[in-house]
Amino acid sequence: MIEEFNTQGAENLVAIANQFAQLGKVTSVKAFGSGNINDTFLATLDSPKEQHFVLQRINTQVFRQPQLIMQNMRTLTEHVQKRLQDTPLNRRWEVPRVLLTKNAQDHWKDADGSFWRAISFIQGSQSFDSMRDRSHAKEIGYALGMFHNLISDLPAEKLADTLKGFHITPFYLQHYQEVLPKTSVSQSFEVNYCLQFVSDRQAFAHILENAKSEGKLPLRLMHGDPKINNVMFDIVTQQAVSVIDLDTVKPGLVHYDIGDCLRSGCNPAGEETENWESIYFDTDLCQEILQGYLAVAKAFLTENDYAYIYDAIRLITFELGLRFFADYLAGNVYFKVKHPEHNLARAIVQFKLTESIESQETQIRKIIQDMK
Numbered sequence: 001m002i003e004e005f006n007t008q009g010a011e012n013l014v015a016i017a018n019q020f021a022q023l024g025k026v027t028s029v030k031a032f033g034s035g036n037i038n039d040t041f042l043a044t045l046d047s048p049k050e051q052h053f054v055l056q057r058i059n060t061q062v063f064r065q066p067q068l069i070m071q072n073m074r075t076l077t078e079h080v081q082k083r084l085q086d087t088p089l090n091r092r093w094e095v096p097r098v099l100l101t102k103n104a105q106d107h108w109k110d111a112d113g114s115f116w117r118a119i120s121f122i123q124g125s126q127s128f129d130s131m132r133d134r135s136h137a138k139e140i141g142y143a144l145g146m147f148h149n150l151i152s153d154l155p156a157e158k159l160a161d162t163l164k165g166f167h168i169t170p171f172y173l174q175h176y177q178e179v180l181p182k183t184s185v186s187q188s189f190e191v192n193y194c195l196q197f198v199s200d201r202q203a204f205a206h207i208l209e210n211a212k213s214e215g216k217l218p219l220r221l222m223h224g225d226p227k228i229n230n231v232m233f234d235i236v237t238q239q240a241v242s243v244i245d246l247d248t249v250k251p252g253l254v255h256y257d258i259g260d261c262l263r264s265g266c267n268p269a270g271e272e273t274e275n276w277e278s279i280y281f282d283t284d285l286c287q288e289i290l291q292g293y294l295a296v297a298k299a300f301l302t303e304n305d306y307a308y309i310y311d312a313i314r315l316i317t318f319e320l321g322l323r324f325f326a327d328y329l330a331g332n333v334y335f336k337v338k339h340p341e342h343n344l345a346r347a348i349v350q351f352k353l354t355e356s357i358e359s360q361e362t363q364i365r366k367i368i369q370d371m372k
């Protein structure tokens, strides 16, 4: 991201950000967050009313129809804002707003054809890359539950499919099988570990898609990427106040979200560690996240939904490992990398985490069972 920043040039970035500045002028733009796909910046304004906003360049290699993302985001935020007005919550909760350009457009295309958009920054909030304690975990679960709750009455067909195949594990497996014979990476202990890991779990990869096609799990709207640093916390109260990064909100299974939230939240070593011995799935944090989640989500979950929660945790963790590994084999074309082996290292983290989940299956299933 820093490299992109340099090639873009600070002055140019300020000029781009100013397209979206309705109040005052942009005084600075700096790289922000740790996204793997889009380029994200924080713009600072000289207006006391709104001090910051988030500026992003959408990766159009990944999101081929970025205007659909903007359309989804506007449908979702309008729905949630109305819900919150009609039935106010007894605590702070916000949805990021899409900011318009001076010509009332929801995006701006620069001279290179890059697709830029701006989103409001949730004032007085921060996010965290790793879990701090059990109460933080409960708040993460609450945030996902609240997010699902607020869109549970928005019909899935109201949103477009902005990323075909996203979280469809058999699709990633097929892609992996296509890149494998063409790869130029050399064999190593780590590569062989990953090859074997995937090979042992081919049948399992279909579990959620089978349940979906058998009608056991309904198509619903999902966030798509509810990892721990996509939940914003009020700096003063330390309560969750928003779920951000709405690019992947689209029809899917809530199980993809539950699985993704838990694989991210219950991995104290984080996604980027290379200290593989330290990776484990923390069942105490799992219990807290689920408790926080179910406090808000119980109302719309069915018996079948509970039956697939364990599989979702295991599957989405395995799936992310598979996605990183396939991208390593393909020459790092999807996820941004800091070095050529980066996606291989990330894949191993997710596979080690999957192993830890598998070794605690009985315990995790019991946690879920006891919470119904």
Ligand code: GN1
Residues within 6 Å of the ligand: 034, 035, 036, 037, 038, 062, 224, 225, 227, 245, 248, 271, 320
């Ligand atoms: C990507 O770009 P970012 O960090 O928001 C990816 C997610 C992964 C995540 C892993 C569109 O999200 O699916 O879980 O990396 N997003 C997309 O950190 O593929």
Ligand code: MG
Residues within 6 Å of the ligand: 225, 245, 247
């Ligand atoms: Mg994301």
